[in-house]
Amino acid sequence: MGSNRVIFFIFNSVHLLDLAGAVTVFYESGCCGKNYNIHYVSPYDNPGTSSGLGFTNVSPLNSVKVTMDDIVIVAGMEIEKWNRADDHLWIPWLQSAAAIGATISSICTAAFALAAAGILNGHNCTTHWAWTTALQQKYPLLKVIENKLFVQSGRIFTSAGIATGIDLALYLVEEQHGAAFACLVAKDMVVYIRRDGMEAQNSIYLQSRQHINHHIHQIQDYITKHLQHKITIGELAELAFVSERNLTRLFKSVTGITIGQYIQSLRQEKARHLLKTKQKVAWVAKECGYNSTAQLRKLVKEAKN
Template identity: 35%
Template structure:
């Protein structure tokens, strides 16, 4: 299968972490064999970051397919310029890629570039809290969503800025390559992440990965990969070579959940994703491993999910 190509558009005075965070996610996913290629384009041969680090890049775009991704990191902007941060050719690149079925994302003030390209009109979006009022006024045909880490609307994905670019990238890896892949990347990056986005308000997979128990992480790896399967406690205990009692004690201490409850949260989150993309409750319930859709309805109604 052809790898997903992720292209970062570099704007002068961009924030290093707006770029480096999501770039690290996708490059780590590539190292693990999950099928990503990463490249960088700019309108000049050298871009100086807000932190003073010069970056050498190219202005020639790679060939992109609908399954590929363009990301515009944010730049230092106490107030946004009245002029577009990218020229007409790059704006057209963003529009064309989206029109062909591709995904376009931004970090922080990168949403302004998407707005200049006309991709925010009629859609919900977010940005860094310092810029929400300004961008809401600049793009009145769009709907600003405040106090979230990222928002996804019709393949236009915007994030709050700085470290939230990591949450955005992990979300995209989870959707594209599965929960296990995203958890593995997050663990490699030593990330304690809370994916508070538009579609998945909190990710159990990452919210309960901030502990230091290797045994609990190994059990979570198994559950992440096989959350739709029946996973008896005895089978999980055998996977890590401990008794059921020891597994339950260590897992609950580390995550605050029993293994079953953790699996249920993963199932519900995946079901919510499917329902949000047009699946019926019954179909989503079967896909994620619930034998009876009533169980999914009951778990969805819990405010703790």
């Protein structure tokens, strides 16, 4: 792919986070030194979100001619409000974009739009876990893969939705600019890793954030952003304005694991991912906060057992 253009296709009743998460990745990429030319298109003059927010700076579909180097991302929408009477307004445009060889991506329920346009026929794909069965039943020519963050089939990508749109966008950035740069963008967004599409729709990062304690979320964000450095309980306790003892007790009570286990698990998961990208072991060790490559290899090996 040689283009730096990303075209976001917006349906009416689009889910805001499905759109905003992926947009932010390409925006932050520009902040980190690799610019993307971001366009917003829609078959509607003033599309609105499922949460009631409206858009004005959106171009009509026929004003943007898609090339094979473009990335087209269709954000998920509220299926119950998706007006299929308007198929003729957008299906030819999307089919043309796919036919010309552009990278076509869907986030969450937008997989239904790709399926309706026939773009997913014969392809592996995914969508949000709550909709995988419905997608497979409605479109039997697809092969719906369950419990995956995102699925690639040629130049067609489908993601599970919500935050997984971020993972997919980071993957597309990594394709163009490499794992080290994608890591930089992820850190800017306080996302500790670009999760791999082959992983399940959960991870140690998400599993340990299923709580509502704001202070512990702040601590987890800090750990995520400083994973490459030595992190002490003392500095974390200062951040939360509590004693080390109280922080240790509180962290385990809301996450189920100790601070040390949490840091080590994040480092192992991130290291396993980065090693799969064929980066140099020394760089991976430094990026994940290991003192040496030997320590990295030992801990990753232990995590497999």
